[in-house]
Amino acid sequence: MARAATTSDAFNAIAEPQRRKILVLLRGGERPVTELARDLGMTLPQASKHLRVLREVGLVRVRGAGKQRLYGLDASGLRPVHEWVGGFERFWSETFDRLDEYVRDLKQARQEEPPDDDDQ
Template sequence: MARAATTSDVFNAIAEPQRRDVLALLKAGEWPATGLAERLGMSPSQASKHLRVLREVGLVRVREVGKQRLYELDARGLRPVHEWAGGFAQFWNESFDRLDTYVQELKEQQ
């Protein structure tokens, strides 16, 4: 089965660890591509490729200031990921509740 293009949706785009690293840096504010590349230890062309993918799926916005392009996080694009992951919240809450009950039962037995 062929793998979907990284620009087809946000899940494919964030499957790449370096793109997640880019997003983590952008949480703090705007960065130029060269600064991101330097900070993450990648070449400028690698950073540009990652930023292009993130831009195409709606996770990053870019604005030009003179000759420089500044990139910033657009967290609205993470909504599908948040909604999908949120579907597991009930599962984890119930699992932790069962664990708490079990621990209390062990304490009472001692």
């Protein structure tokens, strides 16, 4: 089965760790590509390539500001990812509820144990 192009959806785009790092940096506000490249330790062409992918899937927007192009986060593009991950929230909640119940049962069992003869 052929893999979808990275520019086709947010899931494939954020599968790449450097792109996730870019999104984290952009949570703090708009930044030029030069700052992003510097902070991530990559070349300008590498950063530009990642930004192009993120822009094409709707996770990043760009605007001109004088001679610079500022990139900003467009979190609305993450909605499909958020909705998909949210589907697992019930699973994790139920798992943690079962763990809490198990820990309570262990504590209660320890409190109900008669003292050991060695403890006296």
